[in-house]
Amino acid sequence: MSIILIGPPGARVSETAQELAARLGTTVSDTDREVELAAGKPVSDIFLEDGEEAFRALERQVAVAALAGPQDQVVALGSGAVLDQDVQARLENQTVVYLAADFGTVVKQAGLDKPRVVLPGNPRGRLRAMLEERARMYASLATITVQSEDASGPADLAEQIEQAITR
Numbered sequence: 001m002s003i004i005l006i007g008p009p010g011a012r013v014s015e016t017a018q019e020l021a022a023r024l025g026t027t028v029s030d031t032d033r034e035v036e037l038a039a040g041k042p043v044s045d046i047f048l049e050d051g052e053e054a055f056r057a058l059e060r061q062v063a064v065a066a067l068a069g070p071q072d073q074v075v076a077l078g079s080g081a082v083l084d085q086d087v088q089a090r091l092e093n094q095t096v097v098y099l100a101a102d103f104g105t106v107v108k109q110a111g112l113d114k115p116r117v118v119l120p121g122n123p124r125g126r127l128r129a130m131l132e133e134r135a136r137m138y139a140s141l142a143t144i145t146v147q148s149e150d151a152s153g154p155a156d157l158a159e160q161i162e163q164a165i166t167r
Contacts, residue, residue, distance in 0.1 A: 003165065004067070004075045004091060006082055006138050007099035008131050011148045012157060016099060017076035019158035029066040030076040035059055043078075060084045067091070082137055091141050097161050098142035100135070102149050103128055 003020065005013045014030050021028035032043055035058050039046050046055045063081040067090040081087050139145065144164045151157045 001095055001165075002067075002069075002071050002073050002075060003161070004077060004094055004096045005099060005161075006077050006096060006141060007079065007148065008101055008134060008138070009079050009127075011079075011099040011101040012151075012154050013079070013099055014076045015154035016148075016157040016161070017074045019154040020161055021074040023158050023162055024074065027070065027073045028076065029069055029073055031059065031062045031066055031081055032076070032078045034062040034066065035078065038062060056080065056084070060087060063087045064090065067094075079134070082134070082141060088141060095144070095165060096142045097164075098138045098145045099148045099157060100138070100145055101147075103131055104149070 003024075005017050005020070007013045014032065017028045017030060035046070035055070036042055038058060038061075039050075041049070043055065046058070059078055059081050063077055063084065064086060066075050066077075067087070069075075077087070082091070144161065146157055146160050146164070148157060151160065
């Protein structure tokens with residue numbers, strides 16, 4: 001049985017997937033890392049140099065491949081991969097774990113909680129809007145929800161997930 005982890009940036013999806021896979025003695029597929037390997041550059045550079053549309057196309061391709069992979073793996077889906085309808089369809093009848101994170105947790109993990117030089121735009125406002133938009137989608141796709149802000153770290157999250165899937 002594959003276990004797919006979803007959630008917003010800062011929910012510790014990648015780290016928790018690694019920890020959970022180690023606990024279960026299986027492999028992990030991290031779609032953000034796979035995108036970076038395929039593009040030969042970090043996700044942030046793909047956005048800046050190639051644009052969001054190019055990133056989303058690559059993300060979709062990698063996510064679909066990961067979800068079609070071995071049935072005994074842990075998959076860490078990038079936070080926006082669930083926006084794609086084909087990816088959503090492939091999550092049906094799967095064990096999907098939503099690592100829920102409140103705005104404060106995400107802001108802290110993203111490093112937006114410190115005073116800094118005023119930047120054009122409103123990154124915190126955009127982040128809040130993105131979280132509000134995606135939270136309902138994450139929740140609707142999930143078979144298990146774990147509150148990441150209540151956990152002491154990825155090991156604690158992996159333990160909670162392991163307990164939930166063995167019930």
